[in-house]
Amino acid sequence: DNESGLNCMDLINVSDTLLKQQQRQDYAGYDPFDGLNSKLFRKLQLHRFRLMRLAWLQAHKISPINLRPLLLVPRMRNPKGIALFILGLLTDCEREPSAEKLDEAQRLANWLLQHPSDEQRWQHMCWGYHFDWQARAFFVPKGQPNIITTSYVASALHKLYLHTGETGYQDAAVDAAYFISKHLLTHDENGREFFAYIPGEDTFVHNANLWGAATVARAATIKDDNLLTRKALKAAQLSADLQRDDGAWVYGARHHHQFVDGFHTGYNLEALDIIAQALNTSEFDSHISLGLKYYREHFFLPDGTPKYYDTERYPIDMHSSAQAILTFGQLSAHYGQPQDARLIASVMSWTMEHMYLPKRQNFRYQINKRYRNNINYARWTQAWAYYALTHFNKFMKLQHNSTNISCKDNSE
Numbered sequence: 001d002n003e004s005g006l007n008c009m010d011l012i013n014v015s016d017t018l019l020k021q022q023q024r025q026d027y028a029g030y031d032p033f034d035g036l037n038s039k040l041f042r043k044l045q046l047h048r049f050r051l052m053r054l055a056w057l058q059a060h061k062i063s064p065i066n067l068r069p070l071l072l073v074p075r076m077r078n079p080k081g082i083a084l085f086i087l088g089l090l091t092d093c094e095r096e097p098s099a100e101k102l103d104e105a106q107r108l109a110n111w112l113l114q115h116p117s118d119e120q121r122w123q124h125m126c127w128g129y130h131f132d133w134q135a136r137a138f139f140v141p142k143g144q145p146n147i148i149t150t151s152y153v154a155s156a157l158h159k160l161y162l163h164t165g166e167t168g169y170q171d172a173a174v175d176a177a178y179f180i181s182k183h184l185l186t187h188d189e190n191g192r193e194f195f196a197y198i199p200g201e202d203t204f205v206h207n208a209n210l211w212g213a214a215t216v217a218r219a220a221t222i223k224d225d226n227l228l229t230r231k232a233l234k235a236a237q238l239s240a241d242l243q244r245d246d247g248a249w250v251y252g253a254r255h256h257h258q259f260v261d262g263f264h265t266g267y268n269l270e271a272l273d274i275i276a277q278a279l280n281t282s283e284f285d286s287h288i289s290l291g292l293k294y295y296r297e298h299f300f301l302p303d304g305t306p307k308y309y310d311t312e313r314y315p316i317d318m319h320s321s322a323q324a325i326l327t328f329g330q331l332s333a334h335y336g337q338p339q340d341a342r343l344i345a346s347v348m349s350w351t352m353e354h355m356y357l358p359k360r361q362n363f364r365y366q367i368n369k370r371y372r373n374n375i376n377y378a379r380w381t382q383a384w385a386y387y388a389l390t391h392f393n394k395f396m397k398l399q400h401n402s403t404n405i406s407c408k409d410n411s412e
Contacts, residue, residue, distance in 0.1 A: 011348070015092070015389035017361050019085075022382060027082060027108070028075040029378025030068050032365070035060030036132040037142075039072035053134035064373040079115065079127040080149040081379030082108050086156040088387040090163055095394040102163060109160050112153055113172055117145040124179030125172045126150045136256055138201050146198050147184050150176050151211040158218060170222065177219030180212045181231055188253070194235050205252035206239045207264045210271035213239075217278040229279060236275050239268065240287045247294030248310065260310045262299040262320045266327035269295065273331055288335050295327065296343065304346030305354075316367040318381045321351040322388035329395040341399055348392050355385075 022029075035057045036047060046052045060067065089105040092098065117126045126145035133140040140146060154176040161170035186196045194204055195212030213236040220228035243249055249268050251257040269291050272284045298310040299320075306320040307313050324347050328340045355363050357374060363385040364374040376382065 084383035214274040247290035263323035266323035304350035322384035
């Protein structure tokens with residue numbers, strides 16, 4: 001990359017250009033985890049073996065060369081990616097009203113309402129990924145609902161209701177919470193009750209538990225449902241109790257989940273804030289403040305570089321940049337510190353200098369220690385980048401600062 005010379009970039013134009021690019025592609029694209037959609041992989045019957053699925057998926061995830069066209073992996077829409085674009089469109093409308101962007105948000109939301117997971121099987125609105133996914137702990141077949149996708153879709157639909165007043169969006173968001181309450185509330189061998197990632201699994205993961213609790217808490221307030229309130233609070237309290245004394249959360253309970261990473265830390269804090277605001281409770285304030293302090297002090301280098309892990313710089317991931325901007329932007333009103341506005345600006349400046357690809361008009365996936373991965377991922381990278389850009393532009397307007405930011409031109 002040519003990183004010589006400064007170029008003042010208009011981030012509103014960057015976000016609008018990124019949106020138009022995604023619109024031209026009909027929001028369909030590749031994903032770091034879509035390798036099992038390979039028609040060749042299935043034709044060779046390799047999908048029948050767990051270790052082959054895991055190895056094939058990881059190979060696609062880490063390769064800086066996009067093998068998907070060669071291996072017949074189709075470009076597709078991802079429900080979570082669509083939800084993130086809706087959230088970005090609506091956030092941009094809050095900065096500057098736009099009938100065109102509001103219409104686009106509704107068009108995408110209507111697609112989500114027409115493409116939920118199997119309605120006959122689940123009896124509630126819910127969503128999953130458009131690919132089979134093999135984790136170390138479990139296997140998730142294509143279309144099976146999961147708590148993160150369902151929660152983000154519910155958040156997007158709820159926000160769209162607030163913008164339009166159309167109750168169908170609100171009803172779907174609430175129904176998704178009832179799905180989470182009915183099918184994902186589980187307990188482990190110690191009797192601890194929490195929200196699981198997928199139906200039928202009892203693997204405890206903090207961000208899944210907290211986002212499930214956040215979605216249920218919001219619906220509890222809307223429906224004045226005391227049972228939902230108790231379920232949300234109990235699950236959230238479990239994650240709060242398991243927060244380390246220094247403010248960190250490990251990813252989950254299994255032995256290979258004992259790491260602390262940046263964007264899941266941001267997920268946890270954002271979800272706890274949603275719960276606190278929805279239920280009008282202060283019982284998580286100390287946990288949020290302590291967690292935000294750990295996040296602030298352990299995941300960012302002085303120049304704004306967002307670290308992936310609290311102990312490791314690499315890989316540097318666009319998702320980490322985006323979540324930092326969203327987390328500090330959302331929590332600044334209640335839990336922020338004066339330096340947070342500067343931190344957000346430094347993360348965005350670093351991101352535009354090192355992650356933005358001007359000739360492609362989109363963002364790279366990762367910077368690793370020995371190579372850069374510039375594969376264009378619709379959900380993981382571009383959707384998060386767009387949402388973060390709109391959030392940053394709105395945040396800076398509220399801060400009475402310019403929405404322009406000086407950054408280097410890193411032409412490819």
